[in-house]
Amino acid sequence: GVCFANAIAIISVSLLVRYGGEVSIGDRVFVAAGAYTVALVEKYFGLSLLASLPVAALAGAVLGLVFAYPSRHLSGIYLAVATMALALALPEVLLRFSSVTGGYEGLYVKLDALPGVPKSLQRYYLPLIGLVGVVLLLRHFRGSRQAMALLLIRTSAPAAESFGVRRSWARLSCMALSGCIAAIAGAFLSFSSSTVSPNSFTLWTSIFLLVGSV
Secondary structure (H helix, E strand, O other): OHHHHHHHHHHHHHHHHHHHOOOOOOHHHHHHHHHHHHHHHHHHHOOOHHHHHHHHHHHHHHHHHHHHOOOOOOOHHHHHHHHHHHHHHHHHHHHHOHHHHOOOOOEEOOOOOOOOOOHHHHHHHHHHHHHHHHHHHHHHHHOOHHHHHHHHHHHOHHHHHHOOOOHHHHHHHHHHHHHHHHHHHHHHHHHHHOEEOHHHOOHHHHHHHHHHHO
């Protein structure tokens, strides 16, 4: 299950590279957003993965927009450095708010998503179903007008802007979609591993995602 969750996270980085033409080292931040959302929703509201998964996806998309807007004019090495700083700061931020995030110990995800089904099967097949679902959705997205517009901006920004497609819109869209998918990966990751802590979201794990997307 953990492998399938990481595969979803790698897809989120690949999407940003393909359609945004940029390298991000901070996608693990969005994975952490999804993982902690699932854990916190269970802790405070007693809801399982199936209920918290849409909330996690929304949290990842919003966080992607929050990061993309101030960095929309950055590109190349400058964007890579900015996202690396985000990845470096993440563990410290999680520890700073230990009363919410659980600090070094982290939080536990205990509730069954499908009551009556063995936990081991849930941890394996639910991330697998999530991976297949993400792949199918992106396959559909690949042939859409929005995807063509993003590829046009990557190829020739002046040509795209002549058709009314703005580069800033492309950056926001790519980061929001990438953040959403990464947060879904984080949701399945927390469910599969039954725990979420700052040690799972270091700079090296972000580099792992980047290398996996190549």
